[in-house]
Amino acid sequence: METINLLIQYTPEISILEMSYIxxxxxxxxxxxxxxxxxxxxxxxxxxxxxMGLAILFTILFHKKDEESIGNIPWIIGxxxxxxxxxxxxxxxxxxxxxxQMVSIFNGMGGxxxxxxSLMEFPKLQESLAxxxxxxxxxxxxLAILFGLTIGGVSFAGSMIAFGKLDEKIGxxxxxxxxxxxxxFLLMLVVLVVIIMFKHPVGGDxxxxxxxxxxxxxxxxxFVMPIGGADMPVVISLLNSFTGIAAACGGxxxxxxxxxxxxxxxxxxxxxxxxxMCKAMNRSLLNVIIGAxxxxxxxxxxxGDKTVKEITLSDAAVxxxxxxxxxxxxxxxxxxxxxxxxxxxxDVLLTSKGVEVKYGIHPVAGRMPGHMNVLLAEADVPxxxxxxMEEANNEMQNTDVVIVIxxxxxxxxxxxxxxxxxxxxxxxxxxxxxxxxxxxxRSMAKGYAAIENKLFYHPKNNMLFGDAKSTLQKLxxxxxxx
Amino acid sequence: xxxxxxxxxxxxxAIFIIILSLFLGIEVISHVPSVLHTPLMSGANAIHGVVIIxxxxxxxxxxxxxxxxxxxLAVILGTLNVVGGFVVTDRMLEMFRKKKSKN
Numbered sequence: 256m257e258t259i260n261l262l263i264q265y266t267p268e269i270s271i272l273e274m275s276y277i278x279x280x281x282x283x284x285x286x287x288x289x290x291x292x293x294x295x296x297x298x299x300x301x302x303x304x305x306x307m308g309l310a311i312l313f314t315i316l317f318h319k320k321d322e323e324s325i326g327n328i329p330w331i332i333g334x335x336x337x338x339x340x341x342x343x344x345x346x347x348x349x350x351x352x353x354x355x356q357m358v359s360i361f362n363g364m365g366g367x368x369x370x371x372x373s374l375m376e377f378p379k380l381q382e383s384l385a386x387x388x389x390x391x392x393x394x395x396x397x398l399a400i401l402f403g404l405t406i407g408g409v410s411f412a413g414s415m416i417a418f419g420k421l422d423e424k425i426g427x428x429x430x431x432x433x434x435x436x437x438x439x440f441l442l443m444l445v446v447l448v449v450i451i452m453f454k455h456p457v458g459g460d461x462x463x464x465x466x467x468x469x470x471x472x473x474x475x476x477x478f479v480m481p482i483g484g485a486d487m488p489v490v491i492s493l494l495n496s497f498t499g500i501a502a503a504c505g506g507x508x509x510x511x512x513x514x515x516x517x518x519x520x521x522x523x524x525x526x527x528x529x530x531x532m533c534k535a536m537n538r539s540l541l542n543v544i545i546g547a548x549x550x551x552x553x554x555x556x557x558x559g560d561k562t563v564k565e566i567t568l569s570d571a572a573v574x575x576x577x578x579x580x581x582x583x584x585x586x587x588x589x590x591x592x593x594x595x596x597x598x599x600x601x602d603v604l605l606t607s608k609g610v611e612v613k614y615g616i617h618p619v620a621g622r623m624p625g626h627m628n629v630l631l632a633e634a635d636v637p638x639x640x641x642x643x644m645e646e647a648n649n650e651m652q653n654t655d656v657v658i659v660i661x662x663x664x665x666x667x668x669x670x671x672x673x674x675x676x677x678x679x680x681x682x683x684x685x686x687x688x689x690x691x692x693x694x695x696x697r698s699m700a701k702g703y704a705a706i707e708n709k710l711f712y713h714p715k716n717n718m719l720f721g722d723a724k725s726t727l728q729k730l731x732x733x734x735x736x737x
Numbered sequence: 738x739x740x741x742x743x744x745x746x747x748x749x750x751a752i753f754i755i756i757l758s759l760f761l762g763i764e765v766i767s768h769v770p771s772v773l774h775t776p777l778m779s780g781a782n783a784i785h786g787v788v789i790i791x792x793x794x795x796x797x798x799x800x801x802x803x804x805x806x807x808x809x810l811a812v813i814l815g816t817l818n819v820v821g822g823f824v825v826t827d828r829m830l831e832m833f834r835k836k837k838s839k840n
Contacts, residue, residue, distance in 0.1 A: 279787075283784050283787075287766060290780045300830060324797075325798075326799075334796070337816070338816020338817045341813075347824060349825070354775070354828075358822070361817060362785075364814040365815065365818035368791075368792050498785045515758070519758035520762040521782075523761075527762070528766060528769070625773065629832055
């Protein structure tokens, strides 16, 4: 019978530290809970931040490893100061529209941090296992280190690619062979972890651990690369939960309860959140990752010979100025063109002419839930003007003109009447029920879902081709000249 | 088999916490409205910055120059995650509150 030494030496410091970790965990949980209700969200964020501050402070003050307190404190404080200054300024300065990119970067930093910790702990563990005369690396702590390293590395590399895509620095690669390459990488990662687990602790060439690091980074890149730019928020959410798990691995390694609860909480709630985001788009997570949103052949062929009606700027200006009720349906294109201020200008101009202007917000417009709300809030559009999809649909029949700006799939009638369509069943804004529709679009190109939009061929519809920003600019000028 | 059982006993507390936290994480955010998805993601992002504690521990026991440098880097990265994460989330939620008060 083996006896396992689970006793820790009692000192008041350790007791206080453990208590602070329990308190921090409670603060994380309460913070997350409050973050999921609109009224308490901001406050919840502060609760969680307080928990974090507490855990950091008490770790520096009271943590002991083998009776040794935390050393190098000036260096730690220096690093904390640098991180705080840079993080604070970056987070304050970033434009509201670039928020998802920022979240992605910060997520990547966490992943890199977890990977670094593992890289540094691995040789130490190897040494202590060698001293204790173990015959292989098969040990719970090895597993925690390798998982932390792999998941952290994937999360870091993936987040950087996601950032690049959102910032439009990196394009999409849509090749099916990447899928097989990814499977291969994944398999290689598993094999490497197993090899390291079973290798002898002595014979300390660490080449394998560096190989694992490299492979994790490569996999992170190739994992995110084929996924479409518009799906990045879902990917960031997924990588976010990855980093949570990597943090928990650290918690397992140090037997640290705050890291363990914090990491796992994020891991599980992040996974659920990712699934909820996918659900809001009526897609499965697998579908997003594989990116198999192929256009339906029959739907494409059917739409082939239909005619599209174009409208001139002056006609559009007249139509809008003499309407009673106008509904603006914004989408990803508005965000890309950064045209939210012009959109507001159009709104103000029309309102001054006695037109009632409202906005119809589809829950996943822009493919980031709340994207449009944030974007329009930045342009000072009052909250009361934003209608949720159902409200907008209820008022649709009394609406004179619907202006669709840079949105596509969220106004596609195929979601209602074409069972063969990949987006069939997704709730949409029923723009076609209004008296007139104006669609502002750069070209007849398909939306992210790569399917034809029958709305464009609808008799009520008028196309206004061009970049959302310049078109809105010209339209506003035209209305002013009337 | 014995190894697995031993592993379980050795780490039973951690395993206990992991399993309970898994359920808790799912339960706690299960009723989130879709407009809050992004801020919640961002808030959760800040919380996993708790990995900084690991970085502090590593740094606190670093002896040689290489581990000092890596540890220093790890603490900076972790702090970026924590501070940046919470500040970005706060900014996002500020928007929501402003809109609320106009209501």
